[in-house]
Amino acid sequence: MVVIRKKLVPDVQANKVSYGKGNAKKYIVVHETDNTRSGADADAHARLQYDGNSRDASWHYTVDDKEAAQSFEHAWRCWAAGSNTGNNQGIQVEVCVNGDGNYQKAMQNAAELVVKIMKDENIPINNVVQHNHFSGKNCPRNMREGKISWSQFITMVKNASGNVQQPKPSIDNNKYRVLTGTYGTKQDAENAQDVLKHRFGWVAYIEPDGSKWRVKTGTFTGMAAAQAGANKIKTAKLAQVTNIVAE
Structure with missing residues (x-):
């Protein structure tokens, strides 16, 4: 997945080159x-916006063959699409065409970025459009000339969407025990232990703690299970304080 780096334009500057927040x-x-000049990559365009773009223009992302640089959060209505609808309802993605960059890779990164935005904002693929769609401008020019055609780019987006996998939840196989706070007498600790063993069906031990006593459970696998056990002890009002310790 393309690396996305934030270099967000300060609000004072953002208000000068946008319609403010409220993007649909x-x-x-x-x-x-x-911009075909060498060095005109995503970082250069992000710095341009951050430092105060002299043009009355703004856009959310710039993508090159290495990364995507984000200049505006999606809520901002940037000046890029050439129409009120495009500016007020669009998230603007600029793809770099710098001469020292890899255009094919930049387009692949752009496709992956588009997929992420689609998922984040629930935008259908039919609403992924060219700048030309709103203003008639010959942009994105290289795509419109067939260097990578628009239909090819949409296929790249579809393929990237199919390849994006949800991260697998991490499995915590570590062992933990729950310790109660201290009881003033051993009998109080034994009463709590009795509930844990006979009502809950747990393994439980009594340990001295100075002149007081506490109860320690058997092991739970995973922090979530241990936390649930600690909550159950508190809910049953067996202890006001519990501590989870790793084995």
Whole structure:
């Protein structure tokens, strides 16, 4: 998945080059920077926006062959699409065409970024559009000229969507015990132990703690199970304080 790095434009500057917040987030609008100079990568364009773009223009992301740099949160209505609808309802993605970059890789990264935005904002693929869709401008120019056609790019988006996998939940196989707070007498500790053993069906031990006593459970596998055990002890009002310790 493409690396996304945030370099968010400060609000004072953002308000100068946008319509403010309130983006309806219905479209993802794909552009190209049209800047072929060496070094005109995502970082350079992100720094341009952060430092105060002299043009009356703004966009949410710039993507190159190495990363995607985010300049605005999605709520901002950036000036990029050339129409009120495109600006007020679109998340703007600029793809770099710098001469020292890999255009094919930049487009692959852009496709992966588009997939993430689609998932985050629940935007359908039919609402992934070119800049041209809103203003008629010949943008993204290289795509429109067939260097990578629009249909090929949409296929890249579909393929990237199929390849994005949800991370598997980590499995905690560590062992933990729950210790109660201290009881003033051994009889109080034995009463609590009796509930744990006979009502809950747990293994439980009594341990001295100075002149007082506490109860320690058998082992639980995973922190979630141990936390549930500690909560059950508190709910049953067997102890006001519990501690979870690793084995």
